Amino acid sequence: MASPAPKASREDTTPFLLQLFYRTGALHRPDEFESQSLPPHIYVHTWSDCTLKELALDLAATKPSAFPSPSAGCRLVFQLVFPDLRNTDAVANSPPRFGVKDLGSVVIGDDSRSDTLENTSLDATAKDTDDKHKTLSSARFVVGDYITCAILPPLPDGSVAPASSVRREQTSSGHERGKDSLGRGGFKGSRSGWRDEVGGDFPMGEWRRGESLPYAPGGRSKGKGRW
Template sequence: MALQPTPDQKIDRQTTTPFLLRLYYRSNGFHSPNEFSTVPPPSWLQQSSLQIYTWPSCTLAELTTLLTTALPSLLPSPSVGTRIGYRLVFPDTRSVPASGGSDAPGRWLSKELGSVILGHGDDYDQENDPAALGRMDGDAQKTLADARFVIGDYISCAVFPPLADGSVAPLPPATPAIRGTPGRGGPPRGENGRPSRSGRGGDRAFGPMGVPHGEWRRGERVPEYARSGRGGGGGERERGGGRNRPY
């Protein structure tokens, strides 16, 4: 059972309680995931953020409207052709301190959500035209649920003004995926951050840190396996083994 609705599931915003989302913003570049390793984030980082109450059906267009309404100074003048990129920032469940202690800072990862381009593609004079700002191209209709957002994740956004020739600025390269643990090789990992079943070392349903093995997606409840006692059968093993799916 998913912890957030599927992309095609309707949400009644009149009866569904919204959750608190913290949106971090920066001009001409994204925040590094490493900046979020302290929980809660330091005050200097929180100063460049907005607190938004919203729902999993919130679109990038809605986030853009909230951001530009609250902080119009983030936009250049004219603002048409400005690209606002979004990334999901979330804790790395693979990051377990070597000492086993809980005081070491955790590691955070980022994932591309998409970008929105303001008022691009119209032929008339659009300088600071409110109607033009309402026209958004790109991934404007992508929702948090589409990205498998989990309550507690952060959203990082970056504002990229048009280039000198008026063209839309490209997004910077995505942050490369981190494989294994720092400084070491590691077995292939499923999208839940735990080693996949292709590794050696047993086939227990639950690993030593209490995170189940198997093919479950981040943002979903873990599979319910019956644990078998010593010397006794009857415990249902995970079947199929399927392929690892990328996050």
């Protein structure tokens, strides 16, 4: 029986440029990415096996001013932001629309008992989560997508803020997006069901760009657009 092909190492793979957006206390609205003037962000050269832990460390090292001091106990809540290409041809020269998907969160810990970011490490303090090991590839990330994160400082009593406390604002049109894991579904989503939360009926599950979308309930076609 043939052995599986060896996994390509980062030394043998060309990195790509990722835009990582950040904000304190709240996630970005999808419509904020429709403007030519994008929210504050950093650039990260990375690979498809990059984890949420690595992204958090990159942000902490590049933008320490975005974190309170000390930074231990800050939770970073991540989302994937991707273009919704299904209706791009509906209106000529219309700006792209975006969908979002929750990726998880990580917590900055202080194993060295130091207040400096250089000496902090990441620890998913909640025992029911292992989000720090999730990768871009497992999130169905495609080069050109965005990653955004909300920085949640520790609570007044020093405890870690729960991920559920992150603010999710409505879009400028009053239509809320990103309530749950949208678009391409969760890390282990199924190819079933529809969700009417991102600009109309939207298929749940792990859908890749270029796949033919199914017919919605009631026989209504969702069109043949790519996303």
